[in-house]
Amino acid sequence: MWAFVLNEIKHERASTESAARNDAMNLATAFEAHVHSVIRLMDIILLDMREDVLEHSDFHSYVRGEVEPYGSFVAQFAVINKEGRLMYSNLAPEAEPVDLSDREHFRIHRDNPDVDRLFISKPVLGRVSQQWTIQFTRPILQNGQFAGVLVHSVPTSFFADYYEQIDVGPNGSIVLLGTDRSVRAIASGSPIIERYGQFKVPQSKPYFDASSPERGYFEGVSSLDGEYHLGAYRRLNEYGVVVVVLLAPKDFLAAYRERRELLIVSAGVISVLLFAAGILIFVLSRRYFQNTASLRLAHDQLSQFANTDALTGVSSRRSFLHRLEAELARTGRHGDCLSLLMLDIDHFKRVNDCYGHPIGDAVLKQFTTICTRMLRSRDLFGRLGGEEFAIALPHTDAEGARCVAEKIRLAIAQAPIMTPGGTIPITVSMGLACTHVDRVDVDQLIAKADGALYAAKHEGRNQVRVAGEQQGQF
Numbered sequence: 285m286w287a288f289v290l291n292e293i294k295h296e297r298a299s300t301e302s303a304a305r306n307d308a309m310n311l312a313t314a315f316e317a318h319v320h321s322v323i324r325l326m327d328i329i330l331l332d333m334r335e336d337v338l339e340h341s342d343f344h345s346y347v348r349g350e351v352e353p354y355g356s357f358v359a360q361f362a363v364i365n366k367e368g369r370l371m372y373s374n375l376a377p378e379a380e381p382v383d384l385s386d387r388e389h390f391r392i393h394r395d396n397p398d399v400d401r402l403f404i405s406k407p408v409l410g411r412v413s414q415q416w417t418i419q420f421t422r423p424i425l426q427n428g429q430f431a432g433v434l435v436h437s438v439p440t441s442f443f444a445d446y447y448e449q450i451d452v453g454p455n456g457s458i459v460l461l462g463t464d465r466s467v468r469a470i471a472s473g474s475p476i477i478e479r480y481g482q483f484k485v486p487q488s489k490p491y492f493d494a495s496s497p498e499r500g501y502f503e504g505v506s507s508l509d510g511e512y513h514l515g516a517y518r519r520l521n522e523y524g525v526v527v528v529v530l531l532a533p534k535d536f537l538a539a540y541r542e543r544r545e546l547l548i549v550s551a552g553v554i555s556v557l558l559f560a561a562g563i564l565i566f567v568l569s570r571r572y573f574q575n576t577a578s579l580r581l582a583h584d585q586l587s588q589f590a591n592t593d594a595l596t597g598v599s600s601r602r603s604f605l606h607r608l609e610a611e612l613a614r615t616g617r618h619g620d621c622l623s624l625l626m627l628d629i630d631h632f633k634r635v636n637d638c639y640g641h642p643i644g645d646a647v648l649k650q651f652t653t654i655c656t657r658m659l660r661s662r663d664l665f666g667r668l669g670g671e672e673f674a675i676a677l678p679h680t681d682a683e684g685a686r687c688v689a690e691k692i693r694l695a696i697a698q699a700p701i702m703t704p705g706g707t708i709p710i711t712v713s714m715g716l717a718c719t720h721v722d723r724v725d726v727d728q729l730i731a732k733a734d735g736a737l738y739a740a741k742h743e744g745r746n747q748v749r750v751a752g753e754q755q756g757q758f
């Protein structure tokens with residue numbers, strides 16, 4: 285989910301920036317067209333006036349009549365003579381001539397008398413008009429000689445006011461620059477200190493490089509307000525000016541940033557909910573597994589309880605018979621043999637009678653411990669009831685089983701049973717039956733072993749009898 289959200293944010297930022305670039309270029313294109321037509325119009329007015337400037341005796345009336353239709357479009361219309369003195373200004377026709385020989389627009393024409401072309405000055409603070417204006421000038425030529433300069437002043441606000449009508453965001457700017465790096469006019473959403481005439485845009489900007497395309501994009505920190513901007517420019521080589529549109533990321537990324545916050549908050553909330561759901565599932569499943577484990581344990585304990593004789597720890601009757609049946613089936617499948625020993629402690633009633641039932645229990649426990657020591661791990665040992673036990677010996681024929689039985693018998697007879705009531709000697713009688721000769725089921729096998737046990741008891745106890753063998757044959 286987070287990968288999707290981050291990808292979405294990245295994609296949206298890229299498309300927002302791309303849209304801002306397009307907007308900046310579209311605005312720059314529109315302003316370029318505007319600047320181009322304004323400059324063209326200024327030049328037409330200048331050329332038109334210059335035709336008549338030296339011919340009209342009442343020049344002031346003539347100029348007033350010509351200029352009036354343009355209204356605020358024309359701040360001043362003036363004539364400077366070849367010495368640089370202001371000979372006429374429609375703002376102050378009767379004023380004393382002012383020395384303007386230091387003005388760049390005068391010097392350019394005076395120093396290049398052979399070049400009759402339009403010059404657009406940097407903004408200057410008019411000595412007569414007292415406002416910031418841009419001078420559109422043409423040389424006055426008489427008989428091919430430089431005779432003065434015709435000046436048409438346009439307030440910088442003429443451009444700026446027009447630009448102000450366009451929404452470039454609270455921190456965006458539209459700037460008209462000269463290729464001499466001076467600002468001609470500026471309109472900006474953020475307050476920019478009026479620095480006409482002093483401020484120079486750094487040379488490093490791409491639009492000042494004459495070899496760069498006439499239109500393009502750029503981005504970086506603006507020297508105008510020190511803020512990071514994304515910009516588009518269009519350069520009018522013919523007039524030596526550049527139109528620059530600057531858009532501020534904090535403006536055009538505002539909607540994107542709101543959406544990014546919304547996406548991150550939503551993803552965060554979903555993550556927290558998923559996390560909580562995960563924890564809940566974890567806790568519930570843990571509880572479920574714990575319950576299942578407890579149940580399994582209880583089940584195992586129960587079956588252990590059911591399968592084990594509580595007093596001696598050997599298999600219960602039920603479990604022993606069940607396992608004996610399985611072992612007999614396996615033996616039958618593999619053509620193998622299995623022997624069954626039935627064991628009965630001799631005169632056990634006397635032990636109980638002499639020492640009491642608890643001591644009898646202790647004897648039973650020690651009896652099983654001694655027997656277990658004589659057995660292999662695969663042998664089955666069960667208590668069938670009272671003092672009667674059975675041992676199943678897989679893969680064991682009658683001969684092998686008789687050896688095991690004798691070992692057990694001797695161990696019991698030779699190891700006096702230690703009890704809290706003293707040392708109690710006991711013996712055990714055993715009946716042995718084997719499946720090797722004829723295939724039998726559990727009941728038949730038990731019955732045969734029981735028969736042999738009965739014979740062992742009958743013939744004096746403390747001995748092993750094999751089913752089917754006569755006494756004294758061993």
Ligand SMILES: Nc1nc2c(ncn2[C@@H]2O[C@H](COP(=O)(O)OP(=O)(O)OP(=O)(O)O)[C@@H](O)[C@H]2O)c(=O)[nH]1
Pocket residue numbers: 595628629630631632633634636640641642643644645648669670671741
């Ligand atoms: N202490 C104790 N005695 C038991 C238990 N189960 C059976 N008995 C006793 O074992 C005795 C078995 O006696 P009998 O069946 O007469 O056989 P016996 O005295 O061993 O004599 P033979 O088997 O003929 O040698 C009885 O006294 C039962 O009460 C038990 O779990 N604990």
